[in-house]
Amino acid sequence: MMGTIFGIPPQALFGQLLLGLINGSFYALLSLGLAVIFGMLNVINFAHGALYMMGAFVAWLLLNQLGIGYWWALLVAPLIVGAFGVVLEKTLLSRLYKLDHLYGLLLTFGLALIVEGAFRHQYGVSGQPYPIPAELSGGRNLGFMFLPNYRGWVVVASLIVCIGTWIAIEKTKLGAYLRAATENPVLVQAFGINVPRMVTLTYAFGVALAGLAGVLAAPIYQVSPLMGSHLIIVVFAVVVIGGMGSILGAVLTGYGLGLLEGLTKVFYPEASNIVVFVIMAVVLMVKPAGLFGRER
Amino acid sequence: MIARLLAGAALAALTIGVMSTGPAMAQQGKLSGDMVKIGVLNDRSGLYADLGGEGSAIAARMAAEEFGNKILGKPIEIITADHQNKPDIGSNLARQWIDQDGVDAIVDVPNSGVALAVQEVTKEKKKIFLMEGPATSRLTGDACSPTGFHWAYDTRALAVGTGQAIVKEGGDSWFFITADYAFGHQLEADTSAEVKKAGGKIVGSVKAPLNTADFSSFLLQAQASGAKIVGLANAGGDTITSIKQASEFGLTQSGQQKLAGLLIFLSDVHALGLQVAQDLVLTTGFYWDRDDETRAWSKKFFDRYGKMPTMVQAGSYSAVRHYLKAIEAAGTDDGPTVAAKMKEMPVNDMFAKNGTILPNGRMVHDMYLARVKKPSESKGAWDYYQILRTIPGKEAFATFEESGCKLPK
Numbered sequence: 001m002m003g004t005i006f007g008i009p010p011q012a013l014f015g016q017l018l019l020g021l022i023n024g025s026f027y028a029l030l031s032l033g034l035a036v037i038f039g040m041l042n043v044i045n046f047a048h049g050a051l052y053m054m055g056a057f058v059a060w061l062l063l064n065q066l067g068i069g070y071w072w073a074l075l076v077a078p079l080i081v082g083a084f085g086v087v088l089e090k091t092l093l094s095r096l097y098k099l100d101h102l103y104g105l106l107l108t109f110g111l112a113l114i115v116e117g118a119f120r121h122q123y124g125v126s127g128q129p130y131p132i133p134a135e136l137s138g139g140r141n142l143g144f145m146f147l148p149n150y151r152g153w154v155v156v157a158s159l160i161v162c163i164g165t166w167i168a169i170e171k172t173k174l175g176a177y178l179r180a181a182t183e184n185p186v187l188v189q190a191f192g193i194n195v196p197r198m199v200t201l202t203y204a205f206g207v208a209l210a211g212l213a214g215v216l217a218a219p220i221y222q223v224s225p226l227m228g229s230h231l232i233i234v235v236f237a238v239v240v241i242g243g244m245g246s247i248l249g250a251v252l253t254g255y256g257l258g259l260l261e262g263l264t265k266v267f268y269p270e271a272s273n274i275v276v277f278v279i280m281a282v283v284l285m286v287k288p289a290g291l292f293g294r295e296r
Numbered sequence: 297m298i299a300r301l302l303a304g305a306a307l308a309a310l311t312i313g314v315m316s317t318g319p320a321m322a323q324q325g326k327l328s329g330d331m332v333k334i335g336v337l338n339d340r341s342g343l344y345a346d347l348g349g350e351g352s353a354i355a356a357r358m359a360a361e362e363f364g365n366k367i368l369g370k371p372i373e374i375i376t377a378d379h380q381n382k383p384d385i386g387s388n389l390a391r392q393w394i395d396q397d398g399v400d401a402i403v404d405v406p407n408s409g410v411a412l413a414v415q416e417v418t419k420e421k422k423k424i425f426l427m428e429g430p431a432t433s434r435l436t437g438d439a440c441s442p443t444g445f446h447w448a449y450d451t452r453a454l455a456v457g458t459g460q461a462i463v464k465e466g467g468d469s470w471f472f473i474t475a476d477y478a479f480g481h482q483l484e485a486d487t488s489a490e491v492k493k494a495g496g497k498i499v500g501s502v503k504a505p506l507n508t509a510d511f512s513s514f515l516l517q518a519q520a521s522g523a524k525i526v527g528l529a530n531a532g533g534d535t536i537t538s539i540k541q542a543s544e545f546g547l548t549q550s551g552q553q554k555l556a557g558l559l560i561f562l563s564d565v566h567a568l569g570l571q572v573a574q575d576l577v578l579t580t581g582f583y584w585d586r587d588d589e590t591r592a593w594s595k596k597f598f599d600r601y602g603k604m605p606t607m608v609q610a611g612s613y614s615a616v617r618h619y620l621k622a623i624e625a626a627g628t629d630d631g632p633t634v635a636a637k638m639k640e641m642p643v644n645d646m647f648a649k650n651g652t653i654l655p656n657g658r659m660v661h662d663m664y665l666a667r668v669k670k671p672s673e674s675k676g677a678w679d680y681y682q683i684l685r686t687i688p689g690k691e692a693f694a695t696f697e698e699s700g701c702k703l704p705k
Contacts (some may be wrong), residue, residue, distance in 0.1 A: 009520070012516070012520050015516050016513050016516065017512075019512050019513045020513075022512075063609075090655070120341065125342065125343060125345045125346050125349075125533065126346040126532075126536060126563055127533070127567055128567070128570045129540070129567070129571075129572065132544070137545075141544070145516060146545055146546050147518070148544045150543060220510075220541070221537065221540075222533075222537065222567060223511060223542065224533070226533070230507065265513040265514065266513070266517070269476075269502050269503055269504060269513075272504075272508075273505040273507060273508070
């Protein structure tokens with residue numbers, strides 16, 4: 001008989017931690033997009049969950065209407081969602097930059113309701129099945145649990161994207177422009193850089209990340225109009241805990257809270273839906289700017 | 297027989313007593329507000345919207361249309377609202393409908409938590425409550441009401457149907473993944489009782505919050521339990537997600553464990569697809585492809601809704617139709633009078649044959665044990681079930697004495 005950790009066999013604990021990491025991957029991807037958008041645009045993008053759902057639906061439509069499979073969807077769906085983001089930014093969001101945060105929040109919240117309502121009207125709530133791509137079906141026995149190959153892939157893909165984005169923003173020249181433009185847009189424009197276009201593209205990139213997360217999620221969950229609203233509140237809590245606008249904070253908190261939620265599901269499953277919010281409340285009391293945020 | 301006659305006589309006396317200010321008017325068919333107003337109250341946007349939702353409203357309208365949308369010379373109006381799966385919103389809507397809008401009967405109300413709250417309101421206001429969506433057997437047990445009717449199925453019938461059938465096939469150790477609210481708890485309790493009665497044992501259970509997006513961690517716990525059967529005491533979107541992810545995690549591929557979906561609706565199977573859902577054994581109160589009558593009605597429903605009816609939607613039709621017939625027979629829409637009339641008359645329509653209603657409001661009708669077809673067996677869309685066995689109503693549902701309801705018989 002092996003020993004136990006707090007009354008739970010270690011195998012079960014490892015399994016749950018790994019599952020937490022997988023869920024954390026989605027939190028990280030989504031909160032990364034939110035952090036990028038908030039950092040550069042100062043917009044609290046409440047439509048993020050709806051755009052994540054849209055990514056999944058685009059993948060599903062590509063497969064069922066045009067016969068385009070998963071791997072192409074991984075590229076095409078974020079582009080389509082990103083293009084939708086460009087339209088949103090150009091026609092609606094760009095009018096609000098001079099106003100209070102609240103207006104951006106209300107606008108994107110309204111947009112989220114409209115997009116979700118439209119999909120719900122068209123497709124119902126039970127969702128559509130999306131098959132796991134053949135290359136990634138099946139799974140392997142890790143000794144302490146059975147890991148579906150696809151879930152392993154999700155962790156890898158999300159790590160690559162998160163690290164890539166962090167490097168792009170913190171270590172490259174383009175990233176430096178972006179960061180400078182958030183500090184002082186007028187000055188950066190004076191150096192001959194098209195700041196409005198950069199802002200548009202940043203928004204498009206942020207929502208494309210949501211679209212990408214949607215495609216990654218499609219084979220795991222039902223492709224359902226409600227999938228975004230399930231997730232978005234948690235993701236906002238992640239961003240608040242990590243610190244609004246902090247990219248590193250969003251990513252680390254995303255994985256961390258996924259793990260924590262996984263543990264809660266072992267020790268006290270009834271609380272697994274609220275543990276993130278309890279932590280949020282505590283963090284806000286102790287460190288109102290979030291774990292990685294700066295006081296402004 | 298004599299008891300029933302006496303009850304009828306007593307009731308007639310009571311009716312006259314109540315109507316003593318104007319018995320003549322009652323005979324001419326006096327309707328409150330000069331119309332019969334029926335409110336379909338259910339989840340129209342969340343995880344239970346596809347099993348009831350607008351479909352239940354359409355079914356109720358189809359019943360009203362059979363009466364020409366008129367009863368005793370007065371119009372029938374059907375209104376709808378979304379309770380968002382929140383008991384407080386549900387009971388507030390019910391109160392507002394009854395107090396301000398003159399609603400005479402409330403229909404459907406899936407989500408046992410909401411139904412228990414609405415039952416309190418309709419009981420207090422003496423209005424008819426026709427339940428098709430909710431599952432908990434408490435609605436005709438300790439929480440019963442003289443004007444409440446539980447129509448399509450309940451947790452006890454599901455437990456008897458699916459629970460017993462699976463234990464008989466050798467599935468004698470169970471682990472439950474349970475929706476953490478009134479419905480899940482009751483379904484787990486009722487199924488546990490049936491499993492133990494049939495000689496099986498319960499290894500453990502885990503309570504998952506309603507509307508969980510990721511069941512993998514609960515499935516892993518089920519896997520670790522070593523139970524032969526993983527019982528899903530949940531519904532709608534939650535059942536869909538857990539079945540899909542169980543297949544992803546290879547829960548059933550090993551052949552060591554089997555899934556038992558304790559409450560599966562046709563809409564769930566449609567969403568999952570036969571590839572994932574095949575061979576699930578389930579208990580249902582209605583299947584569209586059972587006989588000519590069900591096919592004819594379902595075809596009409598399909599033409600209007602674009603989907604085949606679930607047992608909740610078909611049940612809504614049956615209950616509203618029976619309710620309207622009782623109004624016609626009683627000549628009034630007064631709640632307690634109509635309720636007594638409904639309990640006197642047998643239910644005969646495409647949904648139920650010779651259905652009877654117990655004093656606690658339980659409509660007793662045959663249930664069906666079904667198996668989800670393999671993709672190769674299905675002839676096309678919506679051809680999903682093979683009926684394995686008809687479970688006689690008396691076997692499926694608790695008797696009035698067993699139910700624990702404290703109403704006079």
